[in-house]
Amino acid sequence: MPITGTAAAILAAMVFVPGAPMSAADHLDPPGRTDIAVDPTPDLPADLADIFAWSVGDTVRVVVTFGGPSSPTLPAFYDRDVLYKILISTAAPTDRPDVIITARFGRGQNPNEWGVRFEGIPGVNGAIEGPVETTLVKDGVKARAGLFDDPFFFDSRGLRETRAMGTIRIMNTRDFFAAQNDTAIVLEIPKDRFASATTPLGFWTTTSRFGGQL
Amino acid sequence: MSALLRSLVISAPLLLAACSGGSSPTATATPTPTPTPSATFGPPPTFAYNVEPCFTQVIPDTGGQTLRNLLVPDTLKLDLSRPSLYPNGRKLEDQVIDITLTWLFLDLSVTGQSTRTFANLPLNPPGNDRPFNASFPFLAPPQGTPPLAATTGTSFDFRTDPDSAFVQVDRFAMPGVSTVLIGAPLKNPYNDGSPSVDVTGQYRAEQTAQMVSLMNSIGDDLTMIGLKICATRS
Numbered sequence: 001m002p003i004t005g006t007a008a009a010i011l012a013a014m015v016f017v018p019g020a021p022m023s024a025a026d027h028l029d030p031p032g033r034t035d036i037a038v039d040p041t042p043d044l045p046a047d048l049a050d051i052f053a054w055s056v057g058d059t060v061r062v063v064v065t066f067g068g069p070s071s072p073t074l075p076a077f078y079d080r081d082v083l084y085k086i087l088i089s090t091a092a093p094t095d096r097p098d099v100i101i102t103a104r105f106g107r108g109q110n111p112n113e114w115g116v117r118f119e120g121i122p123g124v125n126g127a128i129e130g131p132v133e134t135t136l137v138k139d140g141v142k143a144r145a146g147l148f149d150d151p152f153f154f155d156s157r158g159l160r161e162t163r164a165m166g167t168i169r170i171m172n173t174r175d176f177f178a179a180q181n182d183t184a185i186v187l188e189i190p191k192d193r194f195a196s197a198t199t200p201l202g203f204w205t206t207t208s209r210f211g212g213q214l
Numbered sequence: 215m216s217a218l219l220r221s222l223v224i225s226a227p228l229l230l231a232a233c234s235g236g237s238s239p240t241a242t243a244t245p246t247p248t249p250t251p252s253a254t255f256g257p258p259p260t261f262a263y264n265v266e267p268c269f270t271q272v273i274p275d276t277g278g279q280t281l282r283n284l285l286v287p288d289t290l291k292l293d294l295s296r297p298s299l300y301p302n303g304r305k306l307e308d309q310v311i312d313i314t315l316t317w318l319f320l321d322l323s324v325t326g327q328s329t330r331t332f333a334n335l336p337l338n339p340p341g342n343d344r345p346f347n348a349s350f351p352f353l354a355p356p357q358g359t360p361p362l363a364a365t366t367g368t369s370f371d372f373r374t375d376p377d378s379a380f381v382q383v384d385r386f387a388m389p390g391v392s393t394v395l396i397g398a399p400l401k402n403p404y405n406d407g408s409p410s411v412d413v414t415g416q417y418r419a420e421q422t423a424q425m426v427s428l429m430n431s432i433g434d435d436l437t438m439i440g441l442k443i444c445a446t447r448s
Contacts, residue, residue, distance in 0.1 A: 026386040029393050030401035033383055046383040053290055054298035054305040061352065063306065072358025080373055083380045095287040095409035108367030115370030129372075134365045135350060147360060148353035151306045151346065153339045172336050178343035179357045186351040191294060200302075202289035204387035204409060208380035210373060 025050045025152045027069060027177075033213060041214040044070075045079035046207035049182050050152055051086075053203045060189045062086055062101075064205050068182030069150045076147035076183040078105040078114040078132065081210035084185060089202035090194060103145065103185050105132070116145040116185070122193035142188040150182045261447050263429040265422060268444035273317055274329055276301060281317050285395070285421065287409030288387045301388075306346045306353070309333040310389045318390075318428060321442040331441075382406055395421040 027049045028035040034047035049065040064086060067077030083104055087097035101120045108115055108131070118128040121141050130136040133146040156176035194201060269282040276284065277293065284291070284301055292303035300308035312333035320327050333340070344354035356362075385405050386392060396404045400420055407416075429445045436443050 025389060026384065026393060030384065030405045031398070032402050033405070043383055048384045048386040050389075051290060051386055052304045052306055053292050054303040055292065055294050056298070060292075060294070063351075063353065072356065072360055075361045076363065078363065080371065082383075083373075083377065089289060089409075093410075093413075094289065095413045104372055106370035106372035108364070108370050110364065110367065112361075112364045113367035113370070114363045115367055115372070117370070117372050129370070131365050131367045131370075132363050142350050144351045146351070147356045147362060148351070149342070149344045149355060149357050151342055151353055153342045154311055155338055172338055172340065175339040175343050178339075181356045181358075181360060184351075184353055186353065188350050194294060197294070200291045200293040202287070202291055202387075202409070204289050204385060206382055206385040208377070208382045210375060210380050212381045213383055 025154075027152070039214075043082075043209060043214045045077040045183075046082045046209050048205060048207055049150065051203060051205045052151070053201070055191060058191045060191050060194060060201075062187045062189070062203065063151070063184055064103075065148070065151065065182035065184045066207065069152075069177050069180035070182065072179060072181055074181070076114075076132070076181075078116075078145075078183070080104070080106055083208045083210070085206045085208070086187075087204050087206065089199065090197035091199055094199055094202050101187070105145070116143075118143045118185075118187070121187065121189060123190065140190050143186070145185045146183070147181055148184045150177045150180045152177045263426050263433060263445040263447060265425040265429055265445045267321075267446055268318060268425060269422070271322055271444055273301065274322060275299075284317070285388060285391050286415075286418075287412040288385075288391045289409050290387045304389070307341055309336060309338070309340060312337050314390045318425065319432070319436055319441075319443055321444045324442045327442060391421075395424045397424060 028047060031038040033039055034042050034044065036042045044067050047066055049068045050063075052061075052063040054061055064084065066084070070077075083102060086101040086103075088099040088101070089096060090098040099120065099122055101118065103116060103118050106115050106117065107113065114132045115130060116132050118136075119126075121128065121143070124139045124141050128136050128138045128141065128143045134144065136143045153175045154177060155171055155174040270280050273279055273281055273284060277296075290304055291301065292298065296302050298305055300310050300313055304310060312335070313329050315332045315337065316322065316327070316329045320331060322329065342354065344357070346352055346354055383405070385408070387409075392401065392404055396417060397420060400417070404417060429443065433443050433445055
């Protein structure tokens with residue numbers, strides 16, 4: 001069914017509907033824990049933004065972003081007290097994890113040194129550990145943590161302008177997440193590490209804070 | 215101001231809470247031990263939408279999965295025997311919002327309507343503002359000139375405490391589930407939960423209520439421009 005320019009404009013207005021799925025990413029959610037407008041002590045390092053998982057060739061790639069969208073003047077969010085998990089179901093029941101990959105950060109011995117430790121990666125003997133902003137390689141797996149451009153794209157500025165001006169301002173040429181950053185962990189795992197899977201892989205991610213929420 | 219625009223403007227603050235870091239004036243962070251459908255929004259409907267057909271319609275190119283199968287349990291499914299393209303996994307460049315919109319609103323059995331109906335416009339920016347890397351680590355480099363951590367060090371002070379010493383803060387998988395189909399009063403318990411909780415049906419009523427609210431807001435508008443929505447009216 002062709003959609004005319006007028007129809008497209010009306011469709012574009014959908015972004016002003018409460019709860020519409022253009023808020024699809026998880027930035028600042030749940031707001032009661034991660035949004036300073038609701039929570040006076042937002043837990044930004046533990047605020048998940050997105051999870052991506054896809055397969056190319058002989059690899060499975062997983063990206064988890066958090067602590068964003070943040071200003072391009074800010075450093076990454078590395079917090080020793082936050083535990084990141086990538087949980088993967090590979091068999092029924094698909095609501096239970098068969099693989100649990102963890103990531104955590106720790107300070108180095110010199111100023112501005114941070115390290116990351118990955119554990120639980122299939123086929124990796126022990127942990128993958130090393131400085132952030134560095135590609136770490138072990139047992140056929142690549143792993144990295146660092147600061148990156150926020151990969152999510154969506155115009156939510158139009159929402160704020162509409163609220164203020166009372167007129168539709170949405171544009172598909174405007175991206176609220178443009179020019180902002182996330183902290184991220186990235187993994188590339190050989191596909192054959194999941195050869196025993198009997199169902200499609202099911203990914204989810206969690207954050208937890210040592211000693212309780214802020 | 216048109217009725218459509220008026221309703222959209224009135225409802226904008228609540229969407230801000232779910233999307234861009236704004237806050238809902240009605241948001242509460244109080245967990246509810248026994249979740250019930252949260253309050254909805256928008257103008258009072260003059261009829262009732264049945265959104266069950268939206269949840270039960272088969273999403274094309276998913277191997278026969280219904281929307282509810284995709285949403286519950288809240289996991290990002292990746293069938294390694296098929297090419298990766300959302301919702302079979304999620305690549306960095308996938309237009310997940312515009313695609314998800316079609317699942318929520320459109321009757322995908324109608325000729326001419328597809329999961330690409332909105333993405334083909336596109337409604338939202340069609341891609342990231344910076345090109346992704348073809349090679350590891352795939353993400354684009356950070357914007358600006360932020361201070362970066364050193365790439366040195368061989369000894370780091372990691373916590374070694376057991377998982378039980380940590381309290382869950384956030385969880386995420388499928389775009390749009392927690393942020394769109396779970397209302398503010400239930401967000402904390404939802405994020406405390408897990409896919410195992412999802413499959414008990416604990417949030418089914420909430421997701422239905424939120425979907426009805428979405429339809430109340432724009433179902434008529436979509437119909438007006440000639441699209442066939444997945445919900446029925448009674």
